[in-house]
Amino acid sequence: MKKNIIVLVSGGMDSATLLWLAKKEFDEVYAISFNYGQKHSVELDFAKELVRLAKVKQHFVVDIPHLKGxxxxxxxxxxxxxxxxxxxxxxxxxTVPMRNLNFLSIAASFADVYEIENIGIGIHSVDSPYPDCRAEFASSVEAAINSSSIMVAKKKNRIRVYTPFLGMTKTDVLKLGLELGVPYEKTYSCYKGTLPPCGECATCQQRQEAFESLGLKDPLFR
Ligand SMILES: [Zn+2]
Known part of the structure; x- marks a missing residue:
């Protein structure tokens, strides 16, 4: 049977790297992105372009308005x-309350119907300040997905929450992505949602630091 995956793609560096890794590791790749009322919804334009370049089987863009409320x-x-x-x-x-739990459970609905056995999320770093980016969260949500899945109940197989970057730093993720040929100039990470990105918010800083730690300059801030 073909190995398949649905990848959560925000348009940022980590999910772009995961998308390129998935293209290498899986036979069939789907993508899903969320319009959740984020101020930086411009990231969705970047997500769409990345998904187009990665030539995925299908890209789902889902509106979830309740988080903004x-x-x-x-x-x-x-x-x-x-x-x-x-x-x-x-x-x-x-922190957006339960954001990744919302995202993963919606992705799991698609996985269940399309019979996708892996759900990829680009969370990383051992001690993330975000509760829903930790290993404990990933393993417990995987258990919940499997216990509520129609596909699993019928076929007795498993759905895996695929988190290859857990335990890695952003620099590690970047290093891998450079090997995979990720077009980082086409990613977007700024939480302020400005074009060009602000360069000052925590996410803008983190990505620039990752490039600098490898002796490189972030292509968004040349
Ligand atoms: Zn910024």
Whole structure:
């Protein structure tokens, strides 16, 4: 049987790297992106272009408006500003409540119907400040998906939450992506949603630091 996967693609560096890795490791690749009321919804244009370049079998773009209605996250709440620098709070003000749980359960609905056995998410780093980017989260959501899956109940197989970057740093992910030929000039990570990206918010800083640690310059800030 063909090995297949559905990859969560935001348009950022990590998910782009995961998409290129999936193209190498799997026979059939699907992609899914979410319009969740994020201020930086411009990232979806980048996600669509990356998915087009990666030539996936199908790309699903899903609207989930309820997250914007829940106040409190700097990524979705217009009354909370995206910090211009790294944030000391843990979890950060940019945490969107249960975002990855929402994303993975929706991706799992597609996996169940399209009979896709892997769901890829580009979470990384051992001690992520985001609760829904940790290994414990990934393994428990995988258990929940398997216990509620029609496909699993019928076929007695498993759905895997594929997290190859867990335990890696952003620099590790970048190093791998450069080997895979990821077009990083076509990715977008800025939480402020500006064009060109602001260069100052935590995500803009993190990606520039990753490039600098390899002696390179981020192509978005040349
Ligand atoms: Zn930025």
């Amino acid at each position: 829940i106040k409190g996250s700097a990524l979705t709440d217009s009354s909370v500003e995206v910090p211009s620098e790294s944030y000391p709070d843990e979890p950060p003000i940019t």
